Amino acid sequence: MSRFCFAILAVGLMGASFVSAQDSSRSAAADSTVIINAQLADGSGAPLKKNSVRISGDRIVQIGEFKAQPGEHVIDARGLVLAPGFIDIHNHSDRGISKDPLAETQISQGITTAILGPDGDSPWPIADWITERRKSPAALNLAVMVGHATVRELVLGKDYQRIATAAEIAKMTQLVEQGMGEGAIGLSSGLEYDIASYAGTDEVIAMAKIAAKHGGFYMTHIRDEADKAFAALDEEIAIGDGAHIPIEHSHIKLGTVGVWGKAPEYIRLIEAARKRGVDFLADCYPYDAWHANIKVLVPDKKYEDAQSVVRALADVGGAGNVTITEFSPNRDYEQHTIDVLAKAANITPVEMFVRIIRAGDAANTEAIVIGKSMTEADIKAFYQRPWVMVASDGGIGGKHPRGAGTFPRVLGLFVREKHWLSLPEAIHKMTSLPAQRLGWKDRGILREGAIADLVLFNPATVIDRSTFAKPGEIATGIETVFVNGSVVWNDGKATGKLPGLVLSK
Numbered sequence: 396m397s398r399f400c401f402a403i404l405a406v407g408l409m410g411a412s413f414v415s416a417q418d419s420s421r422s423a424a425a426d427s428t429v430i431i432n433a434q435l436a437d438g439s440g441a442p443l444k445k446n447s448v449r450i451s452g453d454r455i456v457q458i459g460e461f462k463a464q465p466g467e468h469v470i471d472a473r474g475l476v477l478a479p480g481f482i483d484i485h486n487h488s489d490r491g492i493s494k495d496p497l498a499e500t501q502i503s504q505g506i507t508t509a510i511l512g513p514d515g516d517s518p519w520p521i522a523d524w525i526t527e528r529r530k531s532p533a534a535l536n537l538a539v540m541v542g543h544a545t546v547r548e549l550v551l552g553k554d555y556q557r558i559a560t561a562a563e564i565a566k567m568t569q570l571v572e573q574g575m576g577e578g579a580i581g582l583s584s585g586l587e588y589d590i591a592s593y594a595g596t597d598e599v600i601a602m603a604k605i606a607a608k609h610g611g612f613y614m615t616h617i618r619d620e621a622d623k624a625f626a627a628l629d630e631e632i633a634i635g636d637g638a639h640i641p642i643e644h645s646h647i648k649l650g651t652v653g654v655w656g657k658a659p660e661y662i663r664l665i666e667a668a669r670k671r672g673v674d675f676l677a678d679c680y681p682y683d684a685w686h687a688n689i690k691v692l693v694p695d696k697k698y699e700d701a702q703s704v705v706r707a708l709a710d711v712g713g714a715g716n717v718t719i720t721e722f723s724p725n726r727d728y729e730q731h732t733i734d735v736l737a738k739a740a741n742i743t744p745v746e747m748f749v750r751i752i753r754a755g756d757a758a759n760t761e762a763i764v765i766g767k768s769m770t771e772a773d774i775k776a777f778y779q780r781p782w783v784m785v786a787s788d789g790g791i792g793g794k795h796p797r798g799a800g801t802f803p804r805v806l807g808l809f810v811r812e813k814h815w816l817s818l819p820e821a822i823h824k825m826t827s828l829p830a831q832r833l834g835w836k837d838r839g840i841l842r843e844g845a846i847a848d849l850v851l852f853n854p855a856t857v858i859d860r861s862t863f864a865k866p867g868e869i870a871t872g873i874e875t876v877f878v879n880g881s882v883v884w885n886d887g888k889a890t891g892k893l894p895g896l897v898l899s900k
């Protein structure tokens with residue numbers, strides 16, 4: 396088992412100071428590390444408790460009041476909290492990870508496992524992707540979903556703007572069978588996105604049944620997060636019921652003026668379903684703006700219809716609330732709002748919108764935009780439900796600050812500054828709760844015998860630094876991160892270790 400060699404430093408500095416208990420020759424103990432003086436947030440939601448933790452190989456082997464043995468590496472974590480590594484159940488690093496296996500924007504948030512292939516869009520074939528990732532491991536653990544749209548496109552090709560036939564659905568289920576057999580952990584969908592938006596509910600149920608048979612779960616970006624968010628929630632619950640599959644509701648949201656402030660009503664419906672046995676969990680990213688292609692603004696798909704576009708822009712509170720972040724046909728548009736671009740071009744925001752759509756279509760691409768979406772009251776209401784976990788919906792190279800800031804932002808802003816959650820509750824939402832959805836017993840919890848995916852952070856300083864203008868800025872306050880017992884992040888930088896595994900059920 397590879398292991399980080401700690402430098403010998405003075406004890407008592409803020410941050411994780413590494414000391415050698417005794418500068419002895421090699422012994423059996425030289426393979427283990429003891430973390431002393433940390434406050435433990437064990438992932439269960441229980442109050443913080445000061446204890447020592449011994450790590451050997453890839454496991455936590457002892458938790459309690461004990462002293463380090465001669466030759467053991469010691470980390471004095473005075474002033475720090477020790478938590479299980481964060482599990483990001485909705486992460487878009489599936490392409491970025493091959494170019495950036497160190498994944499500094501991810502591990503610097505304390506993420507030790509990223510679940511990839513969300514929103515219906517996954518690598519394919521799953522087996523090839525897993526083989527490749529095992530050949531070139533990353534700093535953090537990965538797992539992958541089968542994407543509904545990925546499979547749908549494999550079967551329908553360019554002819555996807557319709558309901559699938561029974562024979563086509565049968566082919567899709569065979570591909571889901573294949574993907575689950577090759578190591579995917581569930582089915583993801585993004586029914587709001589173009590390819591999937593033409594799918595019938597029965598098609599999704601048929602595919603989800605296969606994922607359920609393999610012990611997987613159904614993760615979904617539902618059909619509508621705007622004015623029809625309630626109907627989309629009904630469909631989601633019907634899919635869970637129809638396929639007898641646990642649900643992970645991706646980035647729970649009430650995204651337009653028409654549904655702003657309705658979180659209490661949404662929560663009531665979800666809690667009624669949970670009460671009658673629907674296994675429903677959700678995740679929520681800590682930002683009040685979304686990041687997607689420009690077409691999701693217009694649910695009726697009439698992208699060049701003035702009335703539809705007026706409505707679309709009004710839904711997000713105006714053209715000043717839509718910022719272009721990526722547009723290959725005209726890079727000059729990037730980082731500007733539609734409002735600003737319209738004024739500069741001396742046209743209306745609607746005309747500007749249509750111009751962007753046409754230029755995108757001509758270049759066979761779509762503008763990627765940030766749209767103001769949520770009210771703070773709704774975000775707070777969701778975060779305070781025990782079935783809502785933290786997930787980023789970001790990833791390596793993302794243009795949204797959530798890609799580098801999500802977990803520290805929850806700890807710094809929602810816990811320390813706004814007091815929406817206690818620290819142990821927030822840690823639970825980053826560790827044991829996602830582990831529960833994944834069916835993993837050895838991660839997301841501090842206990843003897845569990846895997847040593849660990850985060851040491853400073854609760855007084857932890858905060859995100861990424862912004863819409865600088866989305867890759869590394870967060871502060873995450874001091875040391877262990878993945879499978881190896882230190883991957885320490886003292887503000889990656890150690891270079893790549894101990895990440897590809898995980899399955």
Ligand SMILES: [Zn+2]
Pocket residue numbers: 514585616645646788
């Ligand atoms: Zn999504």
